[in-house]
Amino acid sequence: MEGADCSVCPLRTEPFVPSYGPVTAPVVCVGEAPGLQESIYGRPFVGKSGKLLKAVLSHAGVQTENVFYTNTVLCRPPDNSDPPKEAIQACSRRLHNEIAGRQPSTIIALGNFAAKTLLQTSTGIMQLRVGPPKTSPNFPSARIIPTIHPAAALRASDYFPFIVTDLGKIAYNGQEWEPPEYVVATPDDAIQRINELARCNTITVDIEVDVEKDLSYEHPSKYRLLCVGAAGELGTPVVFPREVLERRDYRIALGEALAQSRIIAHNGKFDIPGLRQLLEGSPRTGRRLTLWFDTMLAHYCMDERGGIHGLKFLAREILGAPDYSADIKKWIRFGAGFGEIPPDILHRYNAYDVALTRDLYRIFERRLNDTGLRELHDFLVYASNALMQVETDGVAVDLEYLETLDRDFSASLAAQDAQLQQWVANPRSPKQIIAALANLGVTTASSDVSHLRSIRKEIDEYMGLDIDSEVLASAKSVANFIDALLAYRKDQKLHGTYVGGIRKRLHYKEIDCPDCGGHG
Numbered sequence: 001m002e003g004a005d006c007s008v009c010p011l012r013t014e015p016f017v018p019s020y021g022p023v024t025a026p027v028v029c030v031g032e033a034p035g036l037q038e039s040i041y042g043r044p045f046v047g048k049s050g051k052l053l054k055a056v057l058s059h060a061g062v063q064t065e066n067v068f069y070t071n072t073v074l075c076r077p078p079d080n081s082d083p084p085k086e087a088i089q090a091c092s093r094r095l096h097n098e099i100a101g102r103q104p105s106t107i108i109a110l111g112n113f114a115a116k117t118l119l120q121t122s123t124g125i126m127q128l129r130v131g132p133p134k135t136s137p138n139f140p141s142a143r144i145i146p147t148i149h150p151a152a153a154l155r156a157s158d159y160f161p162f163i164v165t166d167l168g169k170i171a172y173n174g175q176e177w178e179p180p181e182y183v184v185a186t187p188d189d190a191i192q193r194i195n196e197l198a199r200c201n202t203i204t205v206d207i208e209v210d211v212e213k214d215l216s217y218e219h220p221s222k223y224r225l226l227c228v229g230a231a232g233e234l235g236t237p238v239v240f241p242r243e244v245l246e247r248r249d250y251r252i253a254l255g256e257a258l259a260q261s262r263i264i265a266h267n268g269k270f271d272i273p274g275l276r277q278l279l280e281g282s283p284r285t286g287r288r289l290t291l292w293f294d295t296m297l298a299h300y301c302m303d304e305r306g307g308i309h310g311l312k313f314l315a316r317e318i319l320g321a322p323d324y325s326a327d328i329k330k331w332i333r334f335g336a337g338f339g340e341i342p343p344d345i346l347h348r349y350n351a352y353d354v355a356l357t358r359d360l361y362r363i364f365e366r367r368l369n370d371t372g373l374r375e376l377h378d379f380l381v382y383a384s385n386a387l388m389q390v391e392t393d394g395v396a397v398d399l400e401y402l403e404t405l406d407r408d409f410s411a412s413l414a415a416q417d418a419q420l421q422q423w424v425a426n427p428r429s430p431k432q433i434i435a436a437l438a439n440l441g442v443t444t445a446s447s448d449v450s451h452l453r454s455i456r457k458e459i460d461e462y463m464g465l466d467i468d469s470e471v472l473a474s475a476k477s478v479a480n481f482i483d484a485l486l487a488y489r490k491d492q493k494l495h496g497t498y499v500g501g502i503r504k505r506l507h508y509k510e511i512d513c514p515d516c517g518g519h520g
Helices: 036-041 048-059 085-102 112-119 150-155 157-170 190-198 248-259 268-279 295-302 311-319 326-332 343-371 374-393 399-420 430-439 449-463 469-504
Strands: 027-031 067-071 106-110 143-147 202-208 227-231 238-241 262-265 291-294
Touching: 027 048, 027 085, 027 112, 036 048, 048 150, 048 157, 067 085, 085 112, 106 112, 106 157, 112 143, 143 157, 150 157, 190 238, 190 248, 202 248, 202 268, 202 343, 227 248, 227 343, 238 343, 248 268, 262 268, 262 343, 268 291, 268 374, 291 295, 291 374, 295 311, 295 343, 295 374, 311 343, 326 343, 343 374, 399 469, 430 469, 449 469
Parallel strands: 027 067, 027 106, 106 143, 202 262, 262 291
Antiparallel strands: 202 227, 227 238
């Protein structure tokens, strides 16, 4: 093969699979090595992983027939083993010449071997793939997008969304991350900066109170605002510190500026209730703060997996930002609240939150529109605004009916407990339940609902057979025990959640009663 030093390659006697694609190609895909299907058909990416790759490329708007496909080595390693370093080195000049000769704008590095070879690094793919496309002096006019090899996604499905995210970078040109500039308002220039915000159609916001919103479920309205960060469409993020927010006129002016704008936030269901403190005492009592775009909800629309929607994760994943919360963690490590963080560190953190949320909004808005998911996002934001109001105002509870439910459930649970005593002394003990089932001839490793239902289903099938009457009676006893236990657990859950749980969260408030004209 031209450019390859095959004489020193340890794979020179193995099946050869040449690269494939047009003479000029805007996109080049570089994999690891040919697999079995590729060696049979003599063309790269024709197996299952190749079909998956081409499907994702099409989803990203790439015409797959215009893509050039190759591998770090062109001969198949025996038994699908990793390509030896000597083989990669022997094929390196060939790989460079093939790519450079096609003058691509985008190079997709699939997996560890391709990414490390193209970027000349020892860093692993899970770290390399994070952030915007990379650059290399070997290919100065091309963006390199490292991502997980599709074959890995076929083995572990959780990798697949990462590939979709990464190949989405083909269409959305990310820039190298740079620390954002920001300003901290002073009492002398606060009104000027508020007036500048008031002229913006959209304002990205983030608040800091004495709890971390990614870790706490406390309601922000319970805490004093430490600072508020805000940025218009193009302007520099502004942090309004505590000394500004403590001025009633400044606080209300900022609240009114936000109330007349479309608000963007990350997890806005936390920020908006906290921001509503700004309008307390405003002469324009009809104004309300509502969420317009939420980058956290937008990401949920595009990727349903849990644990990957926090701002810090997405800033690193999508934008390539570093862990800018490191200084914050030093101060809250031993249980201290955000109020104890030095103002300069807190203000920087707040400004970064705002700037990165705005950057994510610009990317996510286009992706939602391109994928037809904007309507879903808008519905979730609508529901979020409604839920904020419920969380703030609460819902009315009929205390008399709550007491009736408590009595009814308590009596029912007591009767069910007595019925279960024929099988188990404590129906709330998993160990005793497992032992009781063993006494009835049923062995199980767990007493959770799925195991109990599985056992119950098997008994139904068993009882449908022609079996001895004594065995049938034993099977019916097991069935009766499981039915009684499942019913007991269901009522326990209802009682604990909708009676005991509501009782724990009651806040008494005097309201006008429309029925009697008095107060309740």
